[in-house]
């Protein structure tokens with residue numbers, strides 16, 4: 001007689017088996033000096049600081065802290081390399097070096113991805129599939145432009161490099177931001193002094209090794225580590241001809257003031273608070289995935305995060321229910337586990353900021369929802385969070401949280417949502433979800449935002465410009481637009 005089979009149980013919870021990515025192949029030194037003239041050198045400051053793994057609160061390495069004299073050394077190295085070698089080299093030769101960097105990055109992609117996740121806290125699936133391939137793609141893309149600059153700017157009699165570029169980047173996409181900065185600068189014939197963020201210096205230092213291995217002439221790229229004071233020393237150094245900054249609006253304003261009247265060129269890529277707009281005629285399940293990607297990608301540490309959700313009234317209850325169901329299934333934990341959807345918050349400081357703003361949201365009358373997931377006991381973690389019962393005036397609707405926190409509002413008409421979406425000091429990005437092409441064109445052309453995605457979110461490509469309006473900054477990175485801040489055209 002056939003054995004009676006057990007009935008299927010759809011209600012009890014099941015878990016994914018752990019699928020950790022190995023970190024055995026990763027080579028990290030115990031301490032890193034400043035990368036100047038293709039060598040790691042002791043800082044004149046004599047100071048080092050620790051960089052940690054935010055998922056475990058364990059030390060990864062000691063990192064040199066550059067003071068003003070160190071920055072001066074780096075700028076002088078960049079100037080000498082510019083005058084003696086890089087500005088004189090045929091552009092096609094320059095392009096070959098940049099291609100070489102791109103290829104070595106691809107060869108070392110696995111190590112770069114693991115280090116990015118260890119140092120920054122982001123899920124390995126993201127560093128492996130987004131950060132590292134996109135970073136290499138930027139070098140490939142700009143390498144191609146190096147010997148075609150006169151075609152990039154048709155009608156301009158002369159395209160000249162600027163000189164030494166001082167570049168300062170944040171901690172949310174450390175390697176990718178370094179690529180956004182370094183690749184166009186080199187392609188246009190400039191030399192570079194770059195400062196990674198204090199909490200995430202490791203992939204930039206690995207990139208320094210790649211640059212050395214690619215045999216770039218010494219001094220063409222210099223990487224100096226440190227905190228805000230090191231960044232300020234770069235901005236204020238008289239030998240720097242162009243400043244490229246990505247970071248907070250607050251620091252962007254300080255830099256803009258410091259540069260006023262100096263004649264230095266600059267670009268500022270600053271904060272954001274994007275509207276993600278769901279119309280009733282959108283494909284709801286796809287839109288829910290887009291909302292999740294928009295706000296929970298990289299723990300919400302994304303300048304273009306879709307942190308303000310606007311849902312059209314007829315589908316608001318449905319969207320919120322589906323969103324909550326989806327949030328229950330998100331896996332939070334070890335960034336090196338391939339199943340992980342949401343990794344660690346980048347630093348204790350950032351975790352404190354998220355908690356402070358969420359408390360303000362609750363105190364102001366917002367209704368806060370978080371899924372029931374458990375969090376690891378060590379490290380910095382925050383549950384994906386959504387707020388309803390908020391208004392345009394709520395602080396959590398107006399201020400950038402830079403964490404996995406979504407605020408939800410509803411709307412009735414196209415005009416209403418455009419007005420609400422634009423009622424913010426920022427203007428970096430936005431999202432529109434609808435079945436109607438005409439609505440996409442109307443809304444995307446009326447949103448005061450540098451990038452608007454339609455029926456998708458967080459899509460990036462090196463050929464496509466990115467940047468903001470209003471307090472989200474000035475200038476564009478990526479594409480041809482990203483080359484123009486690195487050249488003089490008259």
Ligand code: NAP
Pocket residue numbers: 168169170171172173195196197198199226227228229230231232233235246247248249250251252254255268269270271272302303304400402428467468472473
């Ligand atoms: P941040 O505090 O402004 O820092 C950015 C970088 O500037 C870091 O390397 C920082 O050093 C350095 N810095 C701090 N004070 C400085 C000063 N007075 N002069 C010169 N440099 C200084 O920003 P964050 O907290 O790292 O990053 C988050 C912010 O970046 C968010 O607002 C986000 O929206 C924005 N962001 C924008 C884009 C974009 O493309 N628009 C992309 C990514 C991120 P430390 O290492 O000491 O902090």
Ligand code: MG
Pocket residue numbers: none
């Ligand atoms: Mg900071």
